Amino acid sequence: MSKKALDYGAQKKPDYARRLSHRFSRRALLVGAGQAGLFGLLGWRLHQLQILDSSDYRLLSDENRMTMQLVAPSRGAIYDRFGTLIAEDKENLRVLVLPAFCESLPRTLDALSTVVPVSEATRDRVMRAARRQSGYYPVLVAEALTWRQFALLNVLAPQIPGMRTDRSAYRHYNHARAMAHVVGYVGMAGKAEVNEDPVMRLPGFRAGRTGVEKSFDQDLRGSPGSTKYEVDARGRVVRELGSRPSTKGRDVVLTIDHHLQTVALDRIKDQRVASIVVMDVVTGGILVMASTPTFNPNDIAFNPDLSQWKELAKNRDHPLHNRAVRGQYPPGSTFKVVTALAGLSAGVIDQEEQMRCPGIYAVGRARFRCWRSHGGGIDVHRALKESCDVYFYETAKRMGIDHLAKVARELGLGRTYDCGLAGQKPGLIPDKAWKRSSRFEAWYPGETVIAGIGQGFVLSTPLQLAVMTARVATGRAVLPKMVLSGKDEAEPWPLLNLDPAHLEIVRNGMIAVVNEKGGTAGRSKLKLPDVQMAGKTGTSQVISSSRRHLLPGWDGETHALFVAFAPAHAPRYAAACVVEHGGGGSRAAAPVVRDVMTELLQRDPAGRRPFVANNAVAAASSALAAVENTQ
Amino acid sequence: MKTLFAVSTEPRLKLRQKLLLLNWPFLLLVVSIALVGAAALYSVAGGALDPWASRHVFRFCVGLALLFAVAFSDIRWWLRSAYPLYIVALLLMVLVPLIGIESGGARRWLGYGEFSFQPSEMMKVVLVLALARYYQWLPPERVWRPDALLPPLLMIGVPTLLALAQPDLGTAALFAVIGGGILFLAGVSWVYFIAAIVGVVVALPYAWEALHDYQRERVLTFIDPERDPLGAGYHILQSKIAIGSGGLSGKGYMQGTQAQLNFLPEKHTDFIFTMFAEEMGFVGALGLLALYLLVLMFITYMALLCRSVFARLMAVGMGLCLFAYVFINVAMVTGLVPVVGIPLPLVSYGGTSMLTMIVGLGFVLNAHVNRKVTFRPEETGALW
Incomplete structure (x- = not known):
């Protein structure tokens, strides 16, 4: 015992500090045990929900699933100064799959291939997309279907789980070569744009890439609508719960004749x-x-042919460049x-x-x-x-x-x-x-x-x-x-x-x-x-x-x-x-x-009097009826 | 004032020594929980880093830097500034009802635009420090005395009442749990706790009167969710359906139907555990809980190693905070307690709560690094 300790006189009264320290240790262990016990309670609760009553809840979960689909707006048209239609949305019949609702994605694709050709490359792309993203985002299988194919698919719909058909739009340009540089063209949204606007995730959605299509993109794009559906476990629509129509983009009238x-x-x-x-x-x-x-923007905007695109981009005379503003x-x-x-x-x-x-x-x-x-x-x-x-x-x-x-x-x-x-x-x-x-x-x-x-x-x-x-x-x-x-x-x-x-x-x-x-x-x-x-x-x-x-x-x-x-x-x-x-x-x-x-x-x-676009009557778009009601 | 800044006779630790003293396995556990959070947020966003997962990871990295800063800072500095920090936090909490930003029917935020924060979050950490500081100062023989109980009760009571006034039931409950826990660990007699429990039971009917309508509604629908399945009971019911339908092994990563189909509100914040349990099942949910429990056990273990009262209570107090968060959140989403809006620490998306928790864990590590440190009576100074 050192002299210093004696000076503190620790021996005279009970050593409170020591007793307190022991009490802390006891109580800390008690609290630790209490925490473990309460976690045990949580575990018991999870056991109850996920093991004992799981089948009940699974039934409930299967019974009512809601799905919300964005409805793409149709893009505004572009006219010349006297009302000649230069760029317009045309109907595009498509078939998509929702991987989450497929019993087996390969089998769904096999079933589809009896109606529309599904190439090995397409199959790869769909499988990859299904692995990469949530199964609730639709993946595009084929577009530009004929009416015959489209009708046939709709008839077969009950037998092909996870399949969706829809009527989307593609961009078509009239007087394409003459107007190409001024009007520009549309293309798939880039990664940054996808993050900025969820509508860009819709398969096949396209945004302005160059020209007026790009600089007036916000006007032309319109705003998406949405439809809420209740679907069953196989993804079939039970009923529509409500919808908000999309708003068509504004029409743009060029000064060009x-x-x-x-x-x-x-x-x-x-x-x-x-x-x-x-x-x-x-x-x-x-x-x-x-x-x-x-160049012809129709070659680029819809189903671009890669070799054609490369040729345009590599051409020494740069046909894609608008010389009037870039030369x-x-x-x-x-x-x-x-x-x-x-x-x-x-x-x-x-x-x-x-x-x-x-x-x-x-x-x-x-x-x-x-x-x-x-x-x-x-x-x-x-x-x-x-x-x-x-x-x-x-x-x-x-x-x-x-x-x-x-x-x-x-x-x-x-x-x-x-x-x-x-x-x-x-x-x-x-x-x-x-x-x-x-x-x-x-x-x-x-x-x-x-x-x-x-x-x-x-x-x-x-x-x-x-x-x-x-x-x-x-x-x-x-x-x-x-x-x-x-x-x-x-x-x-x-x-x-x-x-x-x-x-x-x-x-x-x-x-x-x-x-x-x-x-x-x-x-x-x-x-x-x-x-x-x-x-x-x-x-x-x-x-x-x-x-x-x-x-x-x-x-x-x-x-x-x-x-x-x-x-x-x-x-x-x-x-x-x-x-x-x-x-x-x-x-x-x-x-x-x-x-x-x-x-x-x-x-x-x-x-002469120029053309005035009728933007006031922006009719509700039905361009993309998200899920076909199969009932 | 002189004694407050007295130079300690204890040799100060070098950074290299501190690095060796740090509890690295503990840190690994914390990082893995945050990564589980990032994976869950990736799934919630439908398989995208944006908008949540990437920012979650970024914030966690910022938080880690803070954690190290706190862990390697001088424990004496915190001892000295515990009270001033508490006063600051209290003043900020008082300011909230006056100049705070209102959102969702409650004023909890201070600040402007992007840079807003909740003073109550800061209070969670600072309350622990202040209480630990008090019991470091209090001579051991006086811990038993009733008059020594008054200051800590005030320290806990004032912020709790302020939180109730915001109104933020969850945070008030958190303050009470942390404060009560620290009193218990500091050695306050059992008698008081039993008296307090009796008191609460007696006061319950009166408290019921004081509750806001929406809080009452939450309690009622908690007792019987089917009461209003499309209204107030909706969250609990949908959450239970989601967790229950996950079963033993879950629906698979990114395949949760309930969460992915937007049945769940707040699925990236308060209800992230629901989504996780749905997709990863009983096994995954228990695994995540086990990770948290390991962290908590580590904290108790580290607290037991500490020599000074301040370090012990600091560590164990932060542990209580973490425990309260996790328990209340999981109990809430599984329908054991009413929905009070408490996130799951390190997993839920949200800047302030993540920061609070990670700074709290920084203090745990600080206590651990300084486990051998003791304070001389004059270092503790007066009550002030």
């Missing part, structure tokens, strides 16, 4: 890669957006419209000033060529008409790149538009800040000079060029629109921050391009009485002429561009056409625009 679209596509389809955009400059509505090569090209001489406006607004040139074009322009030691030696007396009108490079080299150099970029952006270049077109590319309007932040280099004066004729870093899409033309034609900040709202015309677009007199000078230059002697697009003058077209040609190099030999053949050819508006003195339509590696703008692109514009002006879609 499918007739003009077809005409335009016909006109460019002989080119290897080309695209054309036509828009209504007052409303911003896009009337034509055609891109070649194209980024140096705008070439079409950009001179921007340079002229920028020069006038900066005050570095005026209507009177004349320059001399010796066919070559020097900045420091660098030499920039003009496509032709124009001689003296070049004012802004002639510079536009004859597309004199030297005039615009000088104009650009005088004002500097930042002012040029500012006006280019004012005209709608270098950005994407929120108009319901998925996959737009922004193009590029370079300035000093851009070069510093993305290339970590200073801006060189020579780069300003070539930017003045739309070469160098400058990139734009055909859609952007059409918007630019529309803005020049109207002097207003027009934005493109893809879908008609159904309401009457909204208020006009706000005015641009540019002098109307300057715009007038440029427009007159563009009129001269097509209609005056010596204009670069003189051969593409409209052959219509008392209506003229204004435009600007562009031929943009993809590689400098000194290095042309490095890129022989088609890939090294210049892009052909043409932008236009008409009627020249009261603009209503603007167009932009790019023929990739098509040669000269006046030869390859301008005639296309002339022909489309001729058809357009004769048809005058802007002057």
